[in-house]
Every structure is written in C-alpha cells, then in structure tokens.
Amino acid sequence: AQSVTQPDIHITVSEGASLELRCNYSYGATPYLFWYVQSPGQGLQLLLKYFSGDTLVQGIKGFEAEFKRSQSSFNLRKPSVHWSDAAEYFCAVGPYGGSQGNLIFGKGTKLSVKP
Amino acid sequence: DTEVTQTPKHLVMGMTNKKSLKCEQHMGHRAMYWYKQKAKKPPELMFVYSYEKLSINESVPSRFSPECPNSSLLNLHLHALQPEDSALYLCASSQARTVSTDTQYFGPGTRLTVL
Numbered sequence: 001a002q003s004v005t006q007p008d009i010h011i012t013v014s015e016g017a018s019l020e021l022r023c024n025y026s027y028g029a030t031p032y033l034f035w036y037v038q039s040p041g042q043g044l045q046l047l048l049k050y051f052s053g054d055t056l057v058q059g060i061k062g063f064e065a066e067f068k069r070s071q072s073s074f075n076l077r078k079p080s081v082h083w084s085d086a087a088e089y090f091c092a093v094g095p096y097g098g099s100q101g102n103l104i105f106g107k108g109t110k111l112s113v114k115p
Numbered sequence: 116d117t118e119v120t121q122t123p124k125h126l127v128m129g130m131t132n133k134k135s136l137k138c139e140q141h142m143g144h145r146a147m148y149w150y151k152q153k154a155k156k157p158p159e160l161m162f163v164y165s166y167e168k169l170s171i172n173e174s175v176p177s178r179f180s181p182e183c184p185n186s187s188l189l190n191l192h193l194h195a196l197q198p199e200d201s202a203l204y205l206c207a208s209s210q211a212r213t214v215s216t217d218t219q220y221f222g223p224g225t226r227l228t229v230l
Contacts (some may be wrong), residue, residue, distance in 0.1 A: 034218070043119075043205055044158070044221040051216050090157055094217070102171070103219060105157035 002027050004093050006106035013081050014114045021076040021109050023091030032094040033074040034103070035065055039087045047089075050074060061085070086113045118142075119222035121206050127228045130196060136225045138189040138206030147189040148207040148219065149181060158205055164189060165212050196229045203227075 005024045013019055025031055032051055036044040048059025055067040065076045074091060091106040119140045128134050138147065146165050150158035163171035164183040172181075178200075180192040189206055203226050207219040 032216070036221070041203070041224075041226065043121075043223040044207075046218065046220060049218055094219075102160050102163070108155075108157055110155075 002093065002104050004091050004104050004106035006089075006091055006109045008109045009107070010110045010112065012112040012114060015083050016080050019076075019078045019081045019085070019111070021089050021091075021111070023074045023076065023106060024072050025074065025091075025093045026072065027093050033065075033067060034092040034094065035059065035063070035074075035076050036090045036092060037061075037087050038090065038108075044090065047076070081111075081113055083113045083115065086111055119206055119208055119220055121204075121222040121225050123225060124223070125226045125228075127230065128193065128196065129230050130198075132196075133192070133194045135193065136191040136204055136206075136227075138191075138208075138222055139187055140208040140220075141187055142208065142220070143186075143210075144208035144220075145186060145211045146209045146217070147183060148209075149179075149189070149191050150205040150207065150221075152203040152205055152224070154202075162191075163212070170212070193227075196227075198229050201227055201229045 003026045007022050034049045035047040038044050047063050048057050050057050050067045058064050063078050067074050088108045088110050090108045092103045094103045122137045149161040152158045160173050161175045162181045167183045178195050182190040203224045205224045206222040209217045209219045
C-alpha cells in the first residue's frame with residue numbers, strides 16, 4: 001500500500017540551529033515527492049518537489065531535500081532556522097508519469113523555534 | 116504566478132443554512148481539487164475536477180455539492196451541514212492530471228464553523 005511516514009510529530013529547534021525533518025515513503029512506482037509548509041490557519045505552500053534528476057533539490061526559503069531511493073526517504077533540511085519557519089510541514093508523494101492517482105500526505109511534523 | 120484564491124476566508128453557518136465556498140485560479144490549470152482539513156491532521160481529498168468534469172468523489176456526503184462552472188472556478192455548495200463538518204476547506208489546482216510533472220498549488224483555505 002502507498003504511504004508516507006513522518007516519524008516526528010513535533011520538533012523544537014533553537015533559532016539559528018540546523019534542521020532536518022524526516023520523511024519515508026512506500027510507493028510501488030517511481031514517486032514524485034513534495035514538501036509543503038502550512039502556517040497556522042493558512043493553506044499549504046509548496047516548498048520543493050522532486051521529479052527526477054539530481055537527488056538534492058533546492059526549494060524556497062532556504063530549504064533543500066535529498067531523495068534517497070535506497071532508504072525510501074526524502075528528508076527536508078535547512079542549515080539555519082529562523083523564527084518564521086515555525087509551522088507544520090507535510091511530506092507528500094504523488095504518481096509519476098500522468099497516472100490518475102492522488103497525493104498521499106504524511107501526518108505532518110510541527111516545528112517550533114526557540115529564541 | 117501560482118496563486119489560488121478562496122472566498123470567504125471565514126464562514127459561520129447554522130445547520131439549516133445554505134452557503135457556498137468559492138475557489139479561483141488563473142494559471143490555466145485544468146484540474147481542481149477540494150480538500151477538508153481538520154485540526155492537526157493532513158488534508159483529506161474530497162473531490163477532483165479534471166477538465167471541468169468531476170473525476171473523483173471520495174465518498175463525500177451529499178450535503179457537500181461541488182460545481183465547476185468553468186476552467187477557472189470551483190465552488191463547493193453546502194447544505195444541512197453538521198457541527199463535525201467544521202474544518203479548514205482547501206482548494207488546489209494543478210496543470211492537468213495527465214501531465215507527468217503535475218503539481219498541486221493550494222489556496223489559503225476557508226475556515227468553516229457549523230453551529
């Protein structure tokens with residue numbers, strides 16, 4: 001069955017510290033991977049996506065993610081966290097190649113930032 | 116521009132009311148989606164329109180009625196809702212579900228409260 005796992009429900013980091021949010025997926029075909037961020041009461045904003053090619057992808061707001069096929073992972077990283085990064089982060093996997101599947105979301109990781 | 120707009124931002128309605136949520140995009144996207152999101156949960160897919168035709172209905176109760184009057188607009192008509200329907204309703208759009216790199220872009224959501 002297709003699934004996305006975000007093992008950490010809640011992470012707290014200090015401002016200026018580095019960040020890594022974990023995402024593991026189970027998908028029968030070639031996955032198409034996303035990270036979205038959601039501030040309280042807001043919609044989802046696309047941070048970055050992996051389609052193919054270079055396994056290290058750069059996104060907005062200084063975020064990057066690395067696709068590791070051998071580990072079925074797509075972890076999100078940021079070298080120095082800012083207070084404004086506090087939000088909920090969702091990893092999602094979608095079908096590749098135009099098939100009619102839907103986005104599958106992980107349960108999300110809430111990021112808190114200490115001053 | 117990757118903007119999806121939604122109105123209203125907030126809506127409070129009684130269980131006997133009829134109301135509508137609106138979603139608009141001007142990116143030329145031909146797929147549009149309604150999601151429901153409860154607090155501290157990922158979005159749940161409700162409906163998908165592809166080329167203005169309803170292609171997916173995820174067993175949503177009939178008190179929710181979607182409508183896609185044209186390729187830029189998506190409505191969600193609400194009637195006889197229950198308090199448990201209170202949630203954030205998110206609209207999303209994507210280029211087309213037959214495109215291999217299809218990416219969903221989300222609106223800011225409508226916060227619905229049913230009294």
